[in-house]
Amino acid sequence: MGTDMTLRSAFAAALMLVTALPVQAQLKVFACEPEWAALVQELVPDAQLTTATSHLQDPHYIEARPSLIAAVRRADIAVCTGASLEAGWLPMLLERASNPDIQSGRPGLFFAADHAQLHAPHDHVDRSMGDVHPEGNPHVHLSPDQLPEIARALARQLGDVDPEAAAAIQGRYIRWRGDWNRLRSEWRDRAEAIEGQSVVVQHSNYLYLLRWLGVDVAADLEPKPGLPPSASHLSGLLAEPGLADASAILVASYQDPQPAEWLAEQTGLPVIVVPGTVTGDASTETLGGLIGEIIGQLESVRSGATHGSL
Amino acid sequence: MYSRVLPFWLAPLAVMAAVNVSANELNPDVSVTLDGYYKQNDTALSHRDQGFGLGHTELSLSAPVDDLFSARLTTVFEEHDGESEVLIEEAYLQTNGLPFALNVRAGRFLSQVGYLNGRHLHEDDFVERPAVYRALLGSHYYDTGARLNALLPTPFFWQVGAEAFAGDQLSEGEEDIGVFTVNTRLGGDISLSQSWQLGLSWLRNRHAKNADTGDGAHDHEEEEDHDHSHGAAYTGEDLYIADLVWKWSPNGNTRDQQLTLSGEYLYADEPNQFAASGDTNEGWYVSGVYQFAPQWSAGLRYGEVDLLEAHGDHFHSQTLEETEVALSWYRSHFSTVRLQYTHQEATGFSNADNTVMVQYVMSLGAHGSHGY
Numbered sequence: 001m002g003t004d005m006t007l008r009s010a011f012a013a014a015l016m017l018v019t020a021l022p023v024q025a026q027l028k029v030f031a032c033e034p035e036w037a038a039l040v041q042e043l044v045p046d047a048q049l050t051t052a053t054s055h056l057q058d059p060h061y062i063e064a065r066p067s068l069i070a071a072v073r074r075a076d077i078a079v080c081t082g083a084s085l086e087a088g089w090l091p092m093l094l095e096r097a098s099n100p101d102i103q104s105g106r107p108g109l110f111f112a113a114d115h116a117q118l119h120a121p122h123d124h125v126d127r128s129m130g131d132v133h134p135e136g137n138p139h140v141h142l143s144p145d146q147l148p149e150i151a152r153a154l155a156r157q158l159g160d161v162d163p164e165a166a167a168a169i170q171g172r173y174i175r176w177r178g179d180w181n182r183l184r185s186e187w188r189d190r191a192e193a194i195e196g197q198s199v200v201v202q203h204s205n206y207l208y209l210l211r212w213l214g215v216d217v218a219a220d221l222e223p224k225p226g227l228p229p230s231a232s233h234l235s236g237l238l239a240e241p242g243l244a245d246a247s248a249i250l251v252a253s254y255q256d257p258q259p260a261e262w263l264a265e266q267t268g269l270p271v272i273v274v275p276g277t278v279t280g281d282a283s284t285e286t287l288g289g290l291i292g293e294i295i296g297q298l299e300s301v302r303s304g305a306t307h308g309s310l
Numbered sequence: 311m312y313s314r315v316l317p318f319w320l321a322p323l324a325v326m327a328a329v330n331v332s333a334n335e336l337n338p339d340v341s342v343t344l345d346g347y348y349k350q351n352d353t354a355l356s357h358r359d360q361g362f363g364l365g366h367t368e369l370s371l372s373a374p375v376d377d378l379f380s381a382r383l384t385t386v387f388e389e390h391d392g393e394s395e396v397l398i399e400e401a402y403l404q405t406n407g408l409p410f411a412l413n414v415r416a417g418r419f420l421s422q423v424g425y426l427n428g429r430h431l432h433e434d435d436f437v438e439r440p441a442v443y444r445a446l447l448g449s450h451y452y453d454t455g456a457r458l459n460a461l462l463p464t465p466f467f468w469q470v471g472a473e474a475f476a477g478d479q480l481s482e483g484e485e486d487i488g489v490f491t492v493n494t495r496l497g498g499d500i501s502l503s504q505s506w507q508l509g510l511s512w513l514r515n516r517h518a519k520n521a522d523t524g525d526g527a528h529d530h531e532e533e534e535d536h537d538h539s540h541g542a543a544y545t546g547e548d549l550y551i552a553d554l555v556w557k558w559s560p561n562g563n564t565r566d567q568q569l570t571l572s573g574e575y576l577y578a579d580e581p582n583q584f585a586a587s588g589d590t591n592e593g594w595y596v597s598g599v600y601q602f603a604p605q606w607s608a609g610l611r612y613g614e615v616d617l618l619e620a621h622g623d624h625f626h627s628q629t630l631e632e633t634e635v636a637l638s639w640y641r642s643h644f645s646t647v648r649l650q651y652t653h654q655e656a657t658g659f660s661n662a663d664n665t666v667m668v669q670y671v672m673s674l675g676a677h678g679s680h681g682y
Contacts, residue, residue: 054502056561063557063564065505065682066467066497073411073461088643092679095380096469098461100407105377127644227642228604254563256604 027162030072030102032080032090033059035141036112036154038278038286040079042176043155043169044162050075052093055275056254059085060131060226064092072097075108077161079154082111083118083138107160113138115153116146119207131226141277142291143208144184148177183288187213187295194298198242200249200269202229202260205276209291215298218246221259229259238266248301252276272297338373339676343432347669353652354630354659355444355543355615358437358667364389365669366431370400372678380404381417399452415457420450421473422459423491423511425553425574427451433680435570435599437650437669440613441632442576442593446549448542451513453479453489467497467507481545483517490514497682502562507682511551518547521582523620544591544617546578555682568601584623591617595632609636619658628658644673 026048031037037051050071053059059081062068072078072093080086094102094109101108118136125134140146155173159166195214201207202221210217219240223233237243249271251260257273264271274294275284284290345365352360364387372382384400402417422428426439427450439449455475462468470493477488491514497507553574560567573596581589595613602608611634618625636650648669656662 054562057563058565061563061565063505063682064679065499066495066507067499067505069461070464070467070498074463074465088677088679090679092681095404095406095413096461096681098405098407098411098413098459100409100411103377103407104374127642131643254561254565256566 027077027158027165028075030075030078032078032086033141033277034279035277035287036079036081039147039151039154040158042286043151043158043172044165045172055252055277055279058254059277060088062086062089064089064096068093069096072102073099075099075102077108077110077158078102079110079112081113081138081140083113083135083140084133085113085138101161107157110154110157112150112154113140115150116140116143119211130222130224137204137207139205139276140208141287142206142294144180144187144212144291146208147287148180151176151180180288183292187291190295190299194295194302197298197302198246199272199298200237200243200246200260200263202249202251202255205252206250206274206294209294213295213298216242218242221249221251221263228256234259234263237263243267248272248298250274250298253279270301272301338371339678341368341370341372341676341678342674343368343370343430344672344674345432345669347437347667349665349667351663351665352661353654353665354656354662355441356438357444357449359390360665365437368399368430368432372676374406375403378406380406411461411463413457413459413461415459416455418452418454419457420452421475421489421491421513422457422471422493423447423451423513423549424551424576425507425509425555425572429681432671432673435597435607435609435638436611436634436636437648437652437667440574440593440595440597440611441630442574442595442613442615445544445593445615445617445630446542446546446576446578446591448480451480451542453477455487455489467495469493469495477515477517480515480542481517481521483520485516488515488517490516503560504556504558505682506557507553507555509551509553511549511553513549513551515545515547515549518545518580519583521545521620523582523584523622544578544619545581546591547580549576549578551576557682564601565604567603570597570599570601572597581618581625582620584620584625585618589618589625591615593617605640607638607640609638610634611636617658626658629656630659630662631655644677646671 026046027044028048029040031040031049031051033053034051034055037049040047052068053062080090103109121136122132122134125132151173155169159169191213198216198218200219201217219237219242221229223230246269249260249264249269251273253273253275260271274297278284278287278290284293344367347358347365348362349358349360358365367387368384370384374380381403382400386397386399388395398418400419402415402419404415405413420428426443427447431450443449453475455473457471457473459469459471473491474487475489477483477485480489491511493511495507495509499505551574555572558569575594576592578591581591593615595611597611599607599609613632615630617628619628633653634650636648638646638648640646650667653664654662
């Protein structure tokens with residue numbers, strides 16, 4: 001009889017759990033890149049997040065893996081960059097997952113690039129130019145001026161998907177926006193010291209931030225956007241006149257460090273390896289932290305240069 | 311509440327996205343795939359003749375039709391013995407996001423049985439499909455029909471699907487629905503750097519009983535020559551396929567390095583009306599492809615096939631063992647140049663041989679995203 005009671009109460013508990021689930025259901029979010037997962041986390045801290053890529057992966061080249069298809073199937077909203085960054089895998093994920101909520105034109109699909117002014121859009125693009133996105137440079141997550149608009153649009157769209165939480169999300173957006181403005185004025189002050197510096201880059205990942213900081217691009221290790229650095233292109237770079245004024249080589253942690261190291265050996269320039277997006281480490285866990293970290297790295301080569309260590 | 315938000319709205323208004331919609335965007339995506347090769351010697355069960363030749367030249371148009379439907383048309387140009395042919399390989403509509411993650415496809419399309427069959431030929435890592443695919447599926451089996459797929463709401467990937475086809479692309483027959491298939495696929499990640507997928511498929515060929523039984527004449531040369539790409543040269547009433555794929559990349563960064571191991575086993579019973587209970591066609595392959603740099607990959611594949619060639623009321627047994635080594639270079643995501651060596655050992659095939667092949671695959675225009 002005791003067993004019977006236990007069974008019955010267990011059954012009742014299970015029933016309560018099942019009926020309670022839809023009410024307590026966490027918002028399930030599929031983020032294409034970690035930066036958007038971090039932003040969602042600020043706006044909906046209890047969201048159940050799946051992130052398709054990490055800072056160690058090139059977001060252009062992800063496979064539409066079975067685990068990602070299953071994650072899109074379960075999600076309430078997908079938050080991605082857009083502007084063709086995910087063209088090689090996201091359409092396949094959406095097609096295979098067949099999630100009726102996550103389809104283009106519906107609130108369940110958010111593209112950050114739709115809410116930003118992209119740099120260098122092209123009227124004419126052909127493949128001989130390399131992997132150029134006609135919409136413009138999609139790596140907009142490191143733009144201190146554009147992120148607020150993206151976050152605002154994201155907060156509104158998250159609210160559309162989860163109307164009950166809309167007011168709370170809006171409140172968190174306002175708080176985030178205040179923090180961001182404060183950070184941005186700090187970065188503005190710090191930028192004065194590094195303005196006018198120039199760096200060698202690999203791909204256009206950091207372009208928005210570098211332009212905002214007033215840091216020039218001396219050269220690109222990629223011969224054409226999206227093509228890996230070749231030996232002939234690298235040796236050609238040595239003759240680049242801008243190289244003499246460069247203060248560092250800036251590469252992302254998902255990129256093969258060899259080309260940068262080779263150029264460093266030839267030129268004596270320091271190599272800065274920074275994550276292209278947020279990581280699990282405390283200092284670069286948020287987009288604000290990441291931008292601060294990149295500025296810090298640029299500051300350190302600057303002071304290194306003035307001490308004549310080059 | 312919105313009054314508090316208002317000040318923040320002012321600045322972003324200035325950077326509102328300038329959406330530039332041109333009439334171009336209403337046109338379908340056009341993609342062209344050029345496939346050409348040079349082959350030193352003829353080989354058994356091959357769809358590519360020796361010398362210079364064009365392989366699978368594709369013109370494909372695709373676009374969303376409206377918010378519910380997408381559609382695709384793929385035509386293939388092929389040349390055999392100086393005669394050009396235009397084939398319709400795909401002409402289908404597909405739903406976008408039905409309730410319960412159901413997915414319907416109707417028209418002509420590639421059957422989803424097995425791992426390779428649903429993929430386009432230009433995505434392959436070797437010049438031709440494994441021998442067992444060439445024999446039992448005509449390299450890639452496509453037909454006119456309908457498909458229903460469901461993705462189950464499980465924490466891992468689990469898809470179930472069924473297809474019904476006219477069946478005439480596999481073997482001619484009287485039935486309106488000559489072929490139906492059932493397929494399930496499971497998959498997931500083992501760690502950040504490893505992922506896998508398992509598939510099980512069953513294809514029922516109701517036309518198999520009427521399959522061409524040959525004329526009984528013992529003229530092997532004729533037999534080899536009778537079919538290039540339409541339908542499969544060998545059949546079976548029930549075809550079972552098991553496939554397994556495992557991929558590894560350091561930190562999951564597929565750009566720099568990736569190792570792909572895949573294998574499939576195909577088993578077909580009852581080749582035709584004269585088949586006795588033990589008469590079967592079967593084969594398998596295992597393939598390892600290592601992309602060791604962003605622009606380079608090397609592949610090794612071994613496969614066997616055990617076949618029965620119909621000769622009137624009896625069969626002749628045939629076997630083919632094939633070892634292939636391929637080296638591919640990708641200038642960009644859109645171009646491939648491949649060097650391959652194929653070694654064949656056979657019984658019952660007069661034209662088995664070893665050969666060197668050089669192939670290019672060039673992709674022009676829109677480039678759809680690839681599957682797993």
